[in-house]
Amino acid sequence: MAEIELKHVGKSYGHVQVLNDISLEMANGEFVVLVGPSGCGKSTLLRMIAGLEDITAGEITIGGKVVNNMPAKERDIAMVFQSYALYPHMKVADNMSFSLRLAGTPKAEIKARVAEAADILGLIDLLDRLPRELSGGQRQRVAMGRAIVRDPRAFLFDEPLSNLDAKLRVKMRGEIKRLHQRLGKTMVYVTHDQTEAMTMADKIVVLNGGRIEQAGAPLELYNNPANLFVAGFIGSPEMNLFEARYEGVQRSR
Numbered sequence: 001m002a003e004i005e006l007k008h009v010g011k012s013y014g015h016v017q018v019l020n021d022i023s024l025e026m027a028n029g030e031f032v033v034l035v036g037p038s039g040c041g042k043s044t045l046l047r048m049i050a051g052l053e054d055i056t057a058g059e060i061t062i063g064g065k066v067v068n069n070m071p072a073k074e075r076d077i078a079m080v081f082q083s084y085a086l087y088p089h090m091k092v093a094d095n096m097s098f099s100l101r102l103a104g105t106p107k108a109e110i111k112a113r114v115a116e117a118a119d120i121l122g123l124i125d126l127l128d129r130l131p132r133e134l135s136g137g138q139r140q141r142v143a144m145g146r147a148i149v150r151d152p153r154a155f156l157f158d159e160p161l162s163n164l165d166a167k168l169r170v171k172m173r174g175e176i177k178r179l180h181q182r183l184g185k186t187m188v189y190v191t192h193d194q195t196e197a198m199t200m201a202d203k204i205v206v207l208n209g210g211r212i213e214q215a216g217a218p219l220e221l222y223n224n225p226a227n228l229f230v231a232g233f234i235g236s237p238e239m240n241l242f243e244a245r246y247e248g249v250q251r252s253r
Ligand SMILES: Nc1ncnc2c1ncn2[C@@H]1O[C@H](COP(=O)(O)OP(=O)(O)OP(=O)(O)O)[C@@H](O)[C@H]1O
Pocket: 013, 016, 018, 036, 037, 038, 039, 040, 041, 042, 043, 044, 045
């Protein structure tokens, strides 16, 4: 059974249709990367899975349960944003424990879960700092820590590394991949970065104009693109495309 399943999902804002007939299965523990040109609907799709945005057609199931009308906080899914969205006046430890405190989790358990997440992410020495006293990479790690402590059934990432410089991006990419291996949770990841998509994904989903052009393993898309759009979009550097004329098979006499 798919962990997250989208069946003929659509989204429109008034008359503007931004997502159209999206059907997609994400297996338990799969790392799914959404790519596509700016404005194709990647973030909207992610926000619909999270419950931050209503859907206007179709059905979303999480763990076999239809969640169309389920509020975000009941979906047991954590989202990590590009902007980190940390509380500036709270120390790292308080940022990480915020959702657990809100849920009334016992103090001892909060302490243990924060310590475990801080250990996984190398944040132990930074727990007493404020976000402004951290580097970009450290802030992004706190944002991930905040997601991990909740022990959600799935993680959603919306371009989490795009505010970091190239070198740090490579490092954090490795860290997120290791995190995925360690936690074994379903992760859905939006990016503009081809290399991120090719190296991190179990499955890449190429979106264009609110529709899925192709979904499959990175090498499957690279070796067998379903159409010219996918062929032109996947890979860095880009594939060379040129027109040719087919003249049939030459038969030997
Ligand atoms: N609240 C809204 N009202 C109307 N249109 C919206 C709203 N939010 C998003 N859109 C439109 O929906 C489309 C998809 O937006 P979305 O942010 O999902 O794209 P994206 O693929 O994530 O883009 P980018 O890569 O630039 O972040 C865009 O054309 C956008 O203008």
